[in-house]
Amino acid sequence: MRMGALHPKRVWHGLLLSLLAMAFFPTPSRAAPSPAYQSRATELLRLLSAPGGEEGFFSSLFLDAVPVDRWRAIAADLRAQHGAPVALGAVSQTSDTAGQVEIRYERATVGFSLVVAPQAPNRVVGLHIVGAKTAQDSFDKVMADMAALPGRSAFAIAKLTDAGPQWLRAHHADAPMATGSSFKLYILAELARAAGAQERRWGDVVPLGPKSFSGRLMHWPDRAPMTLHSLATAMIAESDNSASDTLLAALGRDRIDAMLAATGHADADRALPLLGTAEAFALKMPANTDLRQRYAAATLSDRRALLRDAVARLTADRVDVGSVAEVPTAIDSIEWFASPRDMIALLDWLRRHGGDALPILAVNPGIPPADARRWRYLGYKGGSEPGVIAMNLLAQAQNGTWYAVSGSWNNPAARVEESRLVALMTRAMNLVVTDGR
CATH class of the missing domain: 3.10.450 (Nuclear Transport Factor 2; Chain: A,)
Structure with missing residues (x-):
């Protein structure tokens, strides 16, 4: 995030x-x-x-x-x-x-x-x-370092084949984790599906809005005309929140929610509805404690109803970023939840059906450019906020073999050192490209 x-x-x-x-x-x-x-x-x-x-x-x-x-x-x-x-x-x-x-x-x-x-x-x-x-790195060392992170961590590597993912390494790979802005991959997947079905075109123009609380586009003119492609690029490459909330409204939350089941999410009911960024952080605000508690305890249908009924309290102007910028806030209840297996299934769906979404996914490689250049293709989307970091990479080796790597680290008690997960994921990617099977 x-x-x-x-x-x-x-x-x-x-x-x-x-x-x-x-x-x-x-x-x-x-x-x-x-x-x-x-x-x-x-x-x-x-x-x-x-x-x-x-x-x-x-x-x-x-x-x-x-x-x-x-x-x-x-x-x-x-x-x-x-x-x-x-x-x-x-x-x-x-x-x-x-x-x-x-x-x-x-x-x-x-x-x-x-x-x-x-x-x-x-x-x-x-x-x-x-x-x-x-020096003398190995998958075993990466896995041990991942397991040693304070709080909770989860990780998986898979080779992607026509018969489905072949799991190479896993650490709590089925654990539902807070993943921050990783949820934007589901919006990208729905846009790719709609474009493939000719329900939408990447060049379709929609007005910018609703805006969210951070990112480049929050400063653009209200209702500025933007193509779906431009919004998707800002959402993935820059993690722009206004772009993602605009696409969530333009494509329809129900259609995007349906992509969780379509791409193989194992526990969609817990993860739904997919919150907009303004909604999620408005729910984290101290002034909305009552809404947050009701939302966390509600059934899926009641959560959907609460978002409709409380729409006026869940806008970007209700978000005071300073109140959630330093300490983890409700990352176990108000978040976007997925396991590494869920995210790898989603990346595999994008590999097979993404079309024009794949170049968008590759704009920001997520790991140092030096390491990214070892791959024929490398796509990335992650997410972070206090107590949360997640990284999801879709990669094609020079020999044509496809891989996906997903890792998440949550700590509700303290901020996480984001550079530690970046280093672990970079090491994993380098081992995959040299030792992948």
């Missing part, structure tokens, strides 16, 4: 600090590193280990694009994924100003492309992550 800064995109999408390639691409060294270049490489190890001294290391050009607080968040994210930096590895200089540096972390070796200014004091003007090699 996108809530202001809680969009699932990672800090590693920085302008100058970006992930470029999965494996290191060694270039023949022109010569041994110069003393100035070697010194900056050594300092990089220190800066990755702990904050402090960034202004003396980076040029003003770099810090204009990647401010100190952003750099520190990137360094902290790398430590969360790979452990503490422990040593400087190979340093190779390929020109007077550029080269590659390896930093050995506790659990991986990370490669950087490092560019320094030619004049003293040779501050760093460019820094790119070019890949990460996890």
Whole structure:
């Protein structure tokens, strides 16, 4: 679920600090590193280990694009994924100003492309992550790390075949989990179904609205004309809440709800009706405690009736994001629930019937671009809010084999460290692409 800064995109999408390639691409060294270049490489190890001294290391050009607080968040994210930096590895200089540096972390070796200014004091003007090699990783290690997450976690990997999913790995794969904005995949599936049945066209124009409380489109003019394709792209690639609530109204909640059964959700009654984003977070508001309690205890038909009767209290202008932005709020009762098996069944349905939905699903790959490039196709949708993160990936290997990977982590007692699940899912995807059966 996108809530202001809680969009699932990672800090590693920085302008100058970006992930470029999965494996290191060694270039023949022109010569041994110069003393100035070697010194900056050594300092990089220190800066990755702990904050402090960034202004003396980076040029003003770099810090204009990647401010100190952003750099520190990137360094902290790398430590969360790979452990503490422990040593400087190979340093190779390929020109007077550029080269590659390896930093050995506790659990991986990370490669950087490092560019320094030619004049003293040779501050760093460019820094790119070019890949990460996890030391002696395995599915067993990923599964153990997944199980060790505080709170509840669930995970599954499947090869997708004409006979159905073949389950390769599973951890609580049937457990219903809060999945945040992952529910938007059901809206995408209904749009794909309607387009395939020629009931709708991707180019059909509808007015924007009802708007929700976060996302780019909340600032657009009311009732701005938008195509279904544009709304779907914003909903999936940006997790735009106004786009999803507009599509929910335009396509019809009953039709979207029906996609749960059509795609193989094992416990649709618990998950229905699919709430709009404004409805869900309005129900979480302290002023709507009475509605939330009634909704959580109601039957499916009574939940539908409550949404109709209380429509005036469940709008975006009733949502105070600050009241739910820091702590988990009703994630066990007011949410979008699905198990990893449910989500993989949905991804498999999209693989077989998605049509023009598949390129939309691939706009945001969900994992670092370096790792995403290992796949012929990679589609993604996740969701996050305090106490919730979910990631769902549909992938085709270079040999044509299809896979789906789904993971969710819930903790009603505390915020979750989103970077930890991103790292686990990235490791899983890399193991699938190298060791998948």
